[in-house]
Amino acid sequence: MIPFNKPFCTGKELIYIEDVIKSQKISGNGGFTHACQHFLEEKYGIKKCLLTTSCTDALEMCAMLANIKKGDEVIVPSYTFVSTALAFVRQGAKIIYADSQKGNPNIDAATIENLITEKTRAIAPVHYAGVACDMDAIMKIADKYDLVVIEDAAQSIDSYYVSPKTQKAKALGTIGHLSAFSFHETKNIQCGEGGMLAINDDRFVRRSEIIWEKGTNRAEFFRGEVNKYGWVDTGSSFLPSEYTAAFLYAQLQNLNEIQQKRINLWNYYYEGLKDIAKIELPFIPDYATNNAHMFYIVCQSLSVRTELIHYLKEHGIQAVFHYLSLHKSEFNTKRATEIADLPMADTYADCLLRLPLFVDLEKDDVCKIVEIIHDFFQN
Numbered sequence: 001m002i003p004f005n006k007p008f009c010t011g012k013e014l015i016y017i018e019d020v021i022k023s024q025k026i027s028g029n030g031g032f033t034h035a036c037q038h039f040l041e042e043k044y045g046i047k048k049c050l051l052t053t054s055c056t057d058a059l060e061m062c063a064m065l066a067n068i069k070k071g072d073e074v075i076v077p078s079y080t081f082v083s084t085a086l087a088f089v090r091q092g093a094k095i096i097y098a099d100s101q102k103g104n105p106n107i108d109a110a111t112i113e114n115l116i117t118e119k120t121r122a123i124a125p126v127h128y129a130g131v132a133c134d135m136d137a138i139m140k141i142a143d144k145y146d147l148v149v150i151e152d153a154a155q156s157i158d159s160y161y162v163s164p165k166t167q168k169a170k171a172l173g174t175i176g177h178l179s180a181f182s183f184h185e186t187k188n189i190q191c192g193e194g195g196m197l198a199i200n201d202d203r204f205v206r207r208s209e210i211i212w213e214k215g216t217n218r219a220e221f222f223r224g225e226v227n228k229y230g231w232v233d234t235g236s237s238f239l240p241s242e243y244t245a246a247f248l249y250a251q252l253q254n255l256n257e258i259q260q261k262r263i264n265l266w267n268y269y270y271e272g273l274k275d276i277a278k279i280e281l282p283f284i285p286d287y288a289t290n291n292a293h294m295f296y297i298v299c300q301s302l303s304v305r306t307e308l309i310h311y312l313k314e315h316g317i318q319a320v321f322h323y324l325s326l327h328k329s330e331f332n333t334k335r336a337t338e339i340a341d342l343p344m345a346d347t348y349a350d351c352l353l354r355l356p357l358f359v360d361l362e363k364d365d366v367c368k369i370v371e372i373i374h375d376f377f378q379n
Contacts, residue, residue: 002369004318007185007192008359010254016246028239029219032246039252040196044171048199050212051245052238055154055182055195059087059124062178062197064211064234065204066148068093072121077107078327078345080126084152085326088122096120097327099342103283105129105352108344109137116145126152127172130188130293131284132161135175142176149176153198157181157189158259159291169289177201183248188258188293191248194240211235261359262292268363269295269355272370278304278377295355296322297373302350309353311376317369318356325349 020026028051037049052058068074070092076085078097085095096115101108105128112123123142125133142149153173160169173179178201183194199208209219215235220226251258273281280298284290299305305321312319325345326332333339355369 002317002356002361002365003358004320004354004356005186006358006360007190008251008258010250012250012253013247016250017243020242020246023242026242028241028245029213030242030245032242032249033240036245036249036252037196039249040198044174046171046174046198046200047202048205048208050197050199050208050238051240051248052180052195052197052212053240053244054193055152055180055184056083056087057236057238058180058195058197059083059150059152060090060236061208061211061238062150062180063087063091063093065178065199065208066122066150068121071119073117073119074122074124075112075115075120076124076326077126078325078340078342079105079128079323079348080152080326081154081323082326082329083154084124084126088124093121094119095326095332097332097340097342097345099340100344100348102344103280104131104285105344105348106131106133107138109134109141112138113141116141116147120145120147122148122150124150124152125176126154127156127159129282129296130155130157130159130172130291131282132156132159132172132288134285134287135161135170136163136165136287139175148178151176151179151198153179154182154184154195155187155291155293157187157291157293158255159293160289162287162289164287173198174200178204183251188262188291189248189251189255191240191244191251194244194248197238207233212238258359259291262357263290265357265361265363265366266290266292266295268366269357269370272367273297273373276374276377279373292357295357296352297355298348299351299353305351305353308373308376312369312372315372317372320354321349322352322354323349 040049068091072093074088156172179198181196218229221229
């Protein structure tokens with residue numbers, strides 16, 4: 001069986017974890033945490049990075065930093081993982097669901113302005129499959145209405161947005177005021193469970209660290225900036241252990257090699273499948289780059305996708321669908337007074353299929369998968 005995902009290890013993870021044990025500094029915010037944060041700040045130009053136990057936790061920190069509260073509204077794409085919405089729901093917000101684009105599962109920026117009301121406080125674009133949303137358009141809307149932009153960059157490590165206006169490339173997660181990354185085992189760079197908060201706006205820097213440190217100014221105390229520390233704000237225990245950070249640092253040191261292998265595999269898929277008229281392949285806009293987080297196809301219907309999943313399984317290949325539209329979820333339908341009509345989100349929920357893509361996948365494996373998909377559509 002060719003699995004959908006297989007977590008990759010570089011070989012240094014156990015060495016670094018042993019270093020943690022020997023150091024006797026096992027809890028969070030130690031040497032490996034600092035090394036990971038520094039690496040990411042320097043490589044991508046992020047103002048401040050804070051490792052978290054998950055991307056979900058990073059999103060919850062974003063909601064706290066943005067002071068989202070009961071009665072506020074946050075615009076979120078319907079076609080996304082539940083955590084994107086849940087972070088704001090936990091603060092009491094009402095989620096306003098936006099549709100996806102035609103040809104791309106990302107939020108349709110052209111629909112956002114019509115969703116804004118006097119209660120809107122934030123927009124949370126999700127860079128699906130590591131492909132950038134139209135960030136110039138989104139930031140222009142946010143500036144016009146004084147909204148906070150929180151990028152869900154869970155899938156976006158080492159991917160960029162190239163502004164059509166300036167032709168300058170900016171790493172995803174560095175454009176909005178705040179952003180959240182994932183290092184879950186399904187991501188390009190992983191540590192099993194892990195995430196990161198990226199702060200790109202000075203007004204959030206100090207408070208982010210306090211929330212990260214359980215609502216205390218403990219970090220300032222250890223840097224000698226205050227003579228004692230105490231409880232000064234809301235917060236929680238968002239720090240990962242040094243074991244997690246050590247594992248992650250081994251991955252980050254091999255980022256370029258990991259990315260190149262994934263991009264090669266993605267290209268093999270694209271070249272092998274581009275002539276099948278009955279499926280749509282991933283679309284990369286001119287303003288986006290491709291970090292090869294995922295290779296997906298879009299079938300013509302739910303029934304075709306279901307048949308293809310079974311056909312691939314019969315031939316030893318695990319392919320999986322992705323999100324169900326959040327606006328049609330049991331949670332939302334029980335609470336909403338009106339269910340929006342979001343046809344593109346529903347199309348991707350019914351028709352999008354993800355194919356195996358991981359570092360240890362071989363070119364021969366991709367060729368086999370491509371051949372079986374061709375056979376399916378020729379029958």
